[in-house]
Amino acid sequence: MPSNDSCAPLIALRDLHLSFADTRVLRGIDLDVQRGQAVSIIGPSGSGKSTLLRCITGLLRPQRGQIRVGDTAVHELRSDAEFIALRKRVGFVFQQYNLFPHLSVLENLTIAPCKVLGRERREAQDEARRLLGKVRLEHKEHAYPGELSGGQQQRVAIARALAMRPELILFDEVTSALDPETVGEVLRTIRELIEEGMTCVLVTHEMRFAEEISDAVYFTEHGVIVEHGSPRQLFNEPRSPRTRAFLQHALGRGERERRPLVPAGAAAR
Ligand SMILES: Nc1ncnc2c1ncn2[C@@H]1O[C@H](COP(=O)(O)OP(=O)(O)OP(=O)(O)O)[C@@H](O)[C@H]1O
Numbered sequence: 654m655p656s657n658d659s660c661a662p663l664i665a666l667r668d669l670h671l672s673f674a675d676t677r678v679l680r681g682i683d684l685d686v687q688r689g690q691a692v693s694i695i696g697p698s699g700s701g702k703s704t705l706l707r708c709i710t711g712l713l714r715p716q717r718g719q720i721r722v723g724d725t726a727v728h729e730l731r732s733d734a735e736f737i738a739l740r741k742r743v744g745f746v747f748q749q750y751n752l753f754p755h756l757s758v759l760e761n762l763t764i765a766p767c768k769v770l771g772r773e774r775r776e777a778q779d780e781a782r783r784l785l786g787k788v789r790l791e792h793k794e795h796a797y798p799g800e801l802s803g804g805q806q807q808r809v810a811i812a813r814a815l816a817m818r819p820e821l822i823l824f825d826e827v828t829s830a831l832d833p834e835t836v837g838e839v840l841r842t843i844r845e846l847i848e849e850g851m852t853c854v855l856v857t858h859e860m861r862f863a864e865e866i867s868d869a870v871y872f873t874e875h876g877v878i879v880e881h882g883s884p885r886q887l888f889n890e891p892r893s894p895r896t897r898a899f900l901q902h903a904l905g906r907g908e909r910e911r912r913p914l915v916p917a918g919a920a921a922r
């Protein structure tokens with residue numbers, strides 16, 4: 654029975670379990686994302702972050718648990734048509750931009766809206782140009798991906814996701830492959846989307862960015878959510894020694910000296 658409850662989370666994961674053969678990758682994940690929220694997932698390599706995002710898009714099916722995106726019970730979907738309908742609603746931006754190398758920037762942005770959504774070519778092109786303006790690449794519509802910097806390609810990939818008018822976007826370490834100079838321009842684009850109210854889930858190693866833009870942060874390790882909370886709480890007063898150890902490592906020395914991590918409850922004294 655569809656619910657019209659506007660307070661219901663847009664994404665709700667309940668007790669997700671997923672194994673690859675003998676490897677238990679997700680071991681009981683619960684996660685909620687409200688409409689309009691930005692939620693970051695942080696954690697060590699191999700902790701299951703990408704696997705979790707793939708479950709939300711239906712690319713992977715958990716052995717146990719529930720995944721809801723709006724009124725859709727993703728764990729119950731069966732047919733290709735149902736999965737295609739889901740993926741129209743859920744944008745996904747990867748570390749490796751996955752642009753079509755033989756298509757121009759403009760064509761990369763219009764191919765799916767025309768072929769999958771059946772939009773008129775002219776209308777799709779107008780929308781694509783508007784989106785290229787949004788990611789500050791209006792002058793690159795005729796370029797091919799190979800002629801762009803990593804940061805520019807990633808912004809094209811974000812514009813391409815937006816061209817489908819998704820309800821939410823998942824970002825999987827979208828700045829990890831970039832030169833430090835181009836990371837900032839991609840983060841700026843994501844920040845603007847969040848400010849406009851796009852629902853975003855970000856797997857990221859950019860701790861400062863996660864702290865700044867997130868409504869909630871989840872820390873995962875070995876396929877479980879060790880803890881989650883507001884960025885202020887999680888980054889400044891982590892409850893778990895595991896979170897604290899991870900942040901000590903991830904934030905690096907300079908950051909630690911500026912703002913030492915203290916045990917929960919010991920901060921405001
Ligand atoms: N298709 C697959 N087949 C078998 N094992 C897999 C598959 N995909 C992922 N794994 C394993 O599942 C575990 C979690 O992988 P996942 O990619 O979700 O980690 P992650 O948290 O995204 O790591 P990273 O930060 O390095 O991207 C790893 O041990 C990985 O080797």
Ligand SMILES: [Mg+2]
Nearest residue numbers: 702703704826
């Ligand atoms: Mg990953």
